Amino acid sequence: MSTSRRRTLAVGLIGPGRVGSALLTQLRAAQTRLATAGLELKVCGVAASKRMWLDCDDPDLNYRCDRAQIWRPTDLAQFAEHVLGQDRHALLIDCSANDDVASHYAEWLAMGVHVVTPNKLAGSGSLQRWEAIRAACCEGVRFRYEATVCAGLPVVQTLRDLLDTGDELLAVDGMFSGTLAWLCNRFDGSQPFSALVREAHELGYTEPDPRDDLSGMDVARKLVILAREAGWALSLGEVEVQSLVPPSLAALSAEDFMQYMDELDSPMAGLLARARAEGGVLRHVASLDRHGKARVQLAILPASHPFAHTRLTDNVVQFTTRRYHDNPLLVQGPGAGPDVTAAGVFGDLLRIAESLEVRA
Numbered sequence: 001m002s003t004s005r006r007r008t009l010a011v012g013l014i015g016p017g018r019v020g021s022a023l024l025t026q027l028r029a030a031q032t033r034l035a036t037a038g039l040e041l042k043v044c045g046v047a048a049s050k051r052m053w054l055d056c057d058d059p060d061l062n063y064r065c066d067r068a069q070i071w072r073p074t075d076l077a078q079f080a081e082h083v084l085g086q087d088r089h090a091l092l093i094d095c096s097a098n099d100d101v102a103s104h105y106a107e108w109l110a111m112g113v114h115v116v117t118p119n120k121l122a123g124s125g126s127l128q129r130w131e132a133i134r135a136a137c138c139e140g141v142r143f144r145y146e147a148t149v150c151a152g153l154p155v156v157q158t159l160r161d162l163l164d165t166g167d168e169l170l171a172v173d174g175m176f177s178g179t180l181a182w183l184c185n186r187f188d189g190s191q192p193f194s195a196l197v198r199e200a201h202e203l204g205y206t207e208p209d210p211r212d213d214l215s216g217m218d219v220a221r222k223l224v225i226l227a228r229e230a231g232w233a234l235s236l237g238e239v240e241v242q243s244l245v246p247p248s249l250a251a252l253s254a255e256d257f258m259q260y261m262d263e264l265d266s267p268m269a270g271l272l273a274r275a276r277a278e279g280g281v282l283r284h285v286a287s288l289d290r291h292g293k294a295r296v297q298l299a300i301l302p303a304s305h306p307f308a309h310t311r312l313t314d315n316v317v318q319f320t321t322r323r324y325h326d327n328p329l330l331v332q333g334p335g336a337g338p339d340v341t342a343a344g345v346f347g348d349l350l351r352i353a354e355s356l357e358v359r360a
């Protein structure tokens, strides 16, 4: 970005949790470098579930939401108006996992505010809402959601580029859960499965409620997002999902689930023993075929299978397309965690910034 092409972007962050806080840290660290390169980022508000702060005069305080000067009850309409009022280029970043926040995207886009999010609920929610969001992206107003699929890995953009250059998606398959990848890699019987789930939660790999990962729903959402990117009208209810969460745990509150999840230990120990007896490994896999049939399951794979050699939170996404037919295109790497996810969101912000008109 050259200094002769200066532009300013007013940014409001919704959801200063694990990913949102990591993003604020990354933005702060990059601010001087970006300003030198011609992009002035004005982070002018942070909204959490109950309270928000709006711009204050001290730029340092703008980044430290815990010590903000002016806290007030969260009001997303007021928040969006405030960010929009700071500059002619405004961006809202939704780092919550909240459906109500996702319900505002179409309205914000229609107001001329760009939206970026790692929240999967809009992309995998009702088709009608999804289409309204897409329809609201006109006249240079952008909606980007790269980090909804495999965190910071370039998955959505890779698919977009394939399609935009005339390729045709035939199938997607692979491992789409960083949490389940990490759990399958670490679960060797030396610790109870539930202890590893708690650790994955502390490391920031899981969804706010880890049952979203263990139930397979988080991966099902990613399949729906990719299918819709390819123009296929897939809905969440059409994905065949094998859940690891028994009905007794599914019925609990999120807090009680964290307390009672030891119930997972015995069935998971049984699955591990079965995998070992067959000379295989447990891997959480998913697929979407050319007929729109989508499936998510915990499988026993032979020890020689390429997925058996992945590490830590590695995700693998295999795109089979008309061009990449005999040898699918692979995207692989860490697929969960606050830092890599925040970087995926930051990348979307930079792509939007690149497309902005230069300041008059």
Ligand SMILES: NC(=O)c1ccc[n+]([C@@H]2O[C@H](COP(=O)([O-])OP(=O)(O)OC[C@H]3O[C@@H](n4cnc5c(N)ncnc54)[C@H](O)[C@@H]3O)[C@@H](O)[C@H]2O)c1
Pocket: 014, 015, 016, 017, 018, 019, 020, 047, 048, 049, 050, 074, 095, 096, 097, 098, 100, 101, 118, 119, 120, 147, 148, 150, 151, 204, 205, 206, 207, 208, 335, 336, 337, 338, 341
């Ligand atoms: N953690 C990861 O590795 C990862 C990877 C990819 C995508 N994501 C997605 O990123 C999002 C955030 O994940 P996280 O791990 O940071 O979760 P988190 O629970 O740590 O943070 C969520 C934040 O959202 C806020 N929030 C909830 N409801 C809100 C509302 N109505 N208005 C404003 N703020 C609200 C909460 O106060 C919290 O600060 C989720 O949508 C998740 O699916 C996470």
Ligand SMILES: N[C@@H](CCO)C(=O)O
Pocket: 148, 149, 150, 151, 176, 177, 178, 179, 180, 205, 206, 207, 213, 218, 335, 336, 337
């Ligand atoms: N909880 C998700 C985060 C990335 O979407 C996972 O483990 O894959």
